[in-house]
Amino acid sequence: MLEFQKIFDELKDIIKEYEIFLDLKSDTLDNYYLDTRQVNKRNKKPIFFGAVQIKKTRKRASVATQFST
Template structure:
């Protein structure tokens, strides 16, 4: 179990490093050892709450990476590699059980494209 915790902590740290670069233009809602959560500053009309951007969370059996831009703009997923696609759960979540630098690099690129797309749509 300790080995799994260390692995999940390493995955969490690596994935958080992708998201953390957007802190300046997004709002940090949660920042703990197991949960890192970012909202945009755009308040949605229907519920008067900020639009969720993304999160990294350590779960019981995996580490999840949530990225709302891929839900709101599904065209971002058009050129997704098979390796990243197989980690996708639902419409905007990717789950990891081990470090995979190649996939993390692709996820970093996808996050950047999502951030830029939200920015062009005036959601950031």
């Protein structure tokens, strides 16, 4: 599990630099989640930017990001 935490921390550091431009939704030991400040016109929810999570059931660290043009 220590290896996953190290990977999580490294991935978090990559997207953390964008935090000043975004809304931080979660910052815990196993979940870091950022939304944009723009609202989706269809569902009236903030647009997802990126997240890093450790899922205990699958034991993996992953990063998901979405960039708009």
